[in-house]
Amino acid sequence: MAKKKKRYAALKHFLRPGDVVEVRVFKNGKSYASGYFDNRKELIRSVKRRFVDDKEFSGIYITMNPVVPALLARGKNKIRAYPEKTTSDDEVASCRYLMIDIDAVRPAQISSSDAEKMSAKKLAVEIMKFLSGLGWGEPIFCDTGNGYQIFYRVDLPNNKASVALLARILKALDLRFSNEKAQVDTSTYNPSRLTRLFGTYNRKGESTDDRPHRLSRLVSCPKRLKKVPAEKLEEVAAMGMEVENPRKKKVDIKAQPFDLEAWMVKHGIEWKTKGTWKGNNLKYVLKQCPWNPEHTNGSAVIIQFDNGGIFAKCHHNSCSQEDWHSLRKKYEPEYNEKSDGKDDETQADVLLSIAGDATFFRSELDEAYGAFNVNGHKEVCRLKDKRFKNWLIYEFFKKKNKTPCKDSINQVIGFFESKATFDGEETQLSTRLARLGGAIYYDLADEDWRAVRVTAKGVKVLEKPPTIFYRTKNQKAQVLPALGNELDLIFRHIKLKNKGQRLIVKVYLVVSLVPDISRPILVVHGEKGAAKSTMLRMIRALVDPARKDLYTMPRSIQELALQLANNQMPTYDNLDHLTAAQSDLLCTAVTGGGMSKRTLFSDDDETILSFKRVVALNGINVVVHRSDILDRSILIEMKRIKPKDMKTENQVWEDFEKDRPKIFGAMLETLSKAMALYPKLELKELPRMAEFAKWGCAVAKAIGHTSEEFMDAYNANIKKAAEECLNANPVGTAVMAFMQKQKHWKGMVTELHEQLESIALSEKMDIRAKNWPKAPHILSRRLREIKADLKSKGITFASQHGKNGTTITLKNKRLAKAKKKDKDKSLPTNGN
Known part of the structure; x- marks a missing residue:
């Protein structure tokens, strides 16, 4: 007989020994109570005592990632009503998990029906099967009551680069798998994200026979949860695409909309899945890339927007130049863009379409950057740099056999800068060296934009590294490493x-x-x-x-x-x-x-x-x-x-x-x-x-x-x-000479200043030099500057301010020890 899972079995994966998590209780959709726990038994006891069986409370949540231990001071192992402060993103210790939240499509604030929930489960299983095929390990799989959540162990540092990586993964999965019945939530990437305390009820709306309140629970979990390597995360993130709606400038309301599906059937373009996406837009994930038949892993999509615009793309770099127009030309060589309403296309429209698959983001210093495809690899530069402008002009000429005017270029670059500033994610960029997901990356700065990834397990040259580097004009390509121990x-x-x-x-x-x-x-x-x-x-x-x-x-x-x-x-x-x-x-x-x-x-x-x-x-x-x-x-x-x-x-x-x-x-x-x-x-x-x-x-x-x-x-x-510091410093040299033969000296700073000047003159040092103290009060400052260096030579000094001025005490500890040692040697032993 199979062993029955404990009701709160999932908690051990989110609250491990040494961890701290926040518990948050919601009432009528709003935060009602909160507490911080480092003890699983206390956490379960606290929520069971008041909240679990009380239908007044709509949900009990915990942070999916551990928070910094200092937050225990807000309420250690206890839950308080009406919290003044709950966990923010910067108070999370690390990004332990990637959460893939599968929501059943239904009206807001009600529970899902059994059929809707089953659609979410089918999509979750499909995603897990896909990721398993890419080498991801088995995840934690949970039933939220209305849908499903999948947790993969990632163990990333809580920084902007990690958060951006997780966000890109969710967007890629959403584009590939979301359909009209179930969708991937693309907002669950933030570090302080809450998840259900599995084992408690999900109470959305009224509980009815066909839409009941259900118990959330752990469905499955491997005995040993393996971390997903950074390169596997980046592989999925790279499958995402910036989907732009190619809005038509003029819409003829009398004209029949283009029958995309009939056109695909006519030309033998088959799809794996079909469904609505982000509203009423229709999305097809293709069985085979129409531009490269070797791409059979669902990398190509075609989307028909509700305004009639069509987007077509394959995420592979080798297909980066392809789009809906090249697809139409492939199957209809006589196809004329003008017959498809393109006669009014401006230079700005063409430039916008050229950069349709580019990614725009901002740096930590709020500078606008773009990542765009060049000859099969991705390059990164600031949008105000000449290279981005030249790339746009070059690609425009390839399409139109002429150059765009200056005003169009400036207009489009200005738009992309605003897009990066207000819509783009904040991304941490580095030159030459970067750290991401426990690995160190070294930019080879070659023309193919390759990088080296170094981990505790080894060294690998990456053909398609993550977007973490920008380059400066002075950088030069590094040689390919010949690994060894020489x-x-x-x-x-x-x-x-x-x-x-x-x-x-x-x-x-x-x-x-x-x-x-x-x-x-x-x-x-x-x-x-x-x-x-x-x-x-x-x-x-x-x-x-x-x-x-x-x-x-x-x-x-x-x-x-x-x-x-x-x-x-x-x-x-x-x-x-x-x-x-x-x-x-x-x-x-x-x-x-x-x-x-x-x-x-x-x-x-x-x-x-x-x-x-x-x-x-x-x-x-x-x-x-x-x-x-x-x-x-x-x-x-x-x-x-x-x-x-x-x-x-x-x-x-x-x-x-x-x-x-x-x-x-x-x-x-x-x-x-x-x-x-x-x-x-x-x-x-x-x-x-x-x-x-x-x-x-x-x-x-x-x-x-x-x-x-x-x-x-x-x-x-x-x-x-x-x-070197003492030799180069006239005060240090003078003090060393002054204390050479004495263990201890104490006197006023004015007296010491006179003594050091006398030594400096006898040693033929220039007391008119800029760094020689001209007055006693400056001497105290100069001594403090070299205090550590004097100490390394066994000389210490202390200063004390009194009514009559500053008293300085100097000690030569090395000389004191040496004299004590000589004295000990001169004493008679017991045998004499």
Whole structure:
């Protein structure tokens, strides 16, 4: 005998140990009560105590995704009436599930009949069968009482890219499967979406014999719910199409409407399903694509709108140029568009139809973007960029054998910009590197718009990556990776003065491929002839190839910000100093930030430049001197190349290009291994660039080292940076000399200022220099700036404000320890 399912069996999938969910009770269609639970038994006890059997309450819901635990403070394991605040999208911890909600078509606010509910079930089963054929695992399948809901495990981060992906999937399923009897709800993608507390009643309208109130329930669920891989999600999302209603400019009310179905039968075009869609529009999902007979998976649709307009499309990129007019021409070569009411078609109409299958959206900064098909692949650019305009002109010429006028182009682009702004989804776009659904994506920036996906399971080159990248003019195509473990090949081409820094360089290369984390600035220094510029160019070629791979540091801060915004790895060559403003902006660039400027040719519009970048600099000396930027830097010293090892520049680059695919492939392979190790790492202490350090430990382990080996090398580099800071700072140098032979000093700041000036003069330091404190109160400020660097050398300082002025206390802990050790050694032992 089969084991009977428990009434609330579905709850364990939505409220797992460690999760928090919101329960919301509705009365007369409005929110009445709410509470937050981390305990299943308490949740069931609370709803049963008052709400489950009371017919006054129309429905009991829970959030389908876990919420942030802090929300327990709104009412832990209890339900309160008339809540002041319920869960918003940004209060959801993660997007655990994709919900596919199948509604039976019926009048609003009433229960479904048995026949209507059966139509919803048939559609749900058809969708599950289709997705199973694409490699999706078995889902959670639930009966809502009036329809059905399907839940697939996706485990995506709660961000705009994930939400947009889920929305695209629902739109694709709706276009393919919705019919006149049952439809896919395309609005269930938001993270805070509610679902029934399965096991409770669905009470819509009055309960009648033919439309009763029913119990919602779990229908089926696999023993182990498998996550749908990101590439499978994107595969279905890519099946969606932007359906445009080709409204006719003139409608002859006396004319007979075009008999689409008779025309299809006449020409042998068969359909799998037929039904109404979004009102009275008639939709046919075809058995076989009419443009390419190999497309037999229901990829082609024909829709006849209630105003007579006809839309025809196949979602495959190879059919991207096809539409209803090309279909009509295929079967009726003599067909003349003018005979079909097209004689009044304007240039704007043609341009609108050209972009009919393009997708328009807006960025986080509210800029209008478009994704459009070019030679079988999808490209993304800002609508105000020249490339989009040129694409429209090119496609128009292909259709009409003439160019459109400037006014038509501007009019249409203006329309698309408004469409992207007000109708388009907000989408997070990246240059070169992006993270989506637990995977890291690397844009190869080639002419086919391919990308590499890296997960803990491996590396794969994608021919049709998700729409997550835009490109800048300076980007250059990356080589195809040759996967392997030959990361050490990089040292054939760069010569470090200290071989102990090899681990740091290898780690830095790999961690440079991790999106959205703070990384130190790579500061390369060394004597003339050490190939510092060549090293930076090679590292950039591996991380972010560019047409202009080395910049000179611009004087304008706005120009520097523009370079940082438009390059994933901006590199600056042959520097001898940085201004305070340049240092501050570079610090912002590696930890994340931006700046704004007035938009050109406007009085009050603001252009926002936002960035989080990998930054590299070189110079003969260590070009960074200020404590804050040195604290965010890695210092690498290069070795002068011996005359016998010199090569021509052509030979240097020819040798490097032979190895570049292997080195790049090894970087990706190592990153994949590090992604598997990273979640399990627990470090006792983390330095300032904590995220970089943790990823560095994961990379080190992936290439056969230990976390301790990397942290030792990294800490040694941090100490070197602190020494550089003190050596470059006259106050630091003076304090080091002052405390060289004393364990402790205490006195007024004015006295210390005099003592340090005396030492500076004896050491022939220039006390008229800009960074020497001219007054005692400025000395306190300068000491605070180098406090951490002094501490790394064993010297601490404290200041105390009193009635008579500021008292400074300096301690040399290293000297104190050394003297204590010597004293202990001089004491007689028990044996003497």
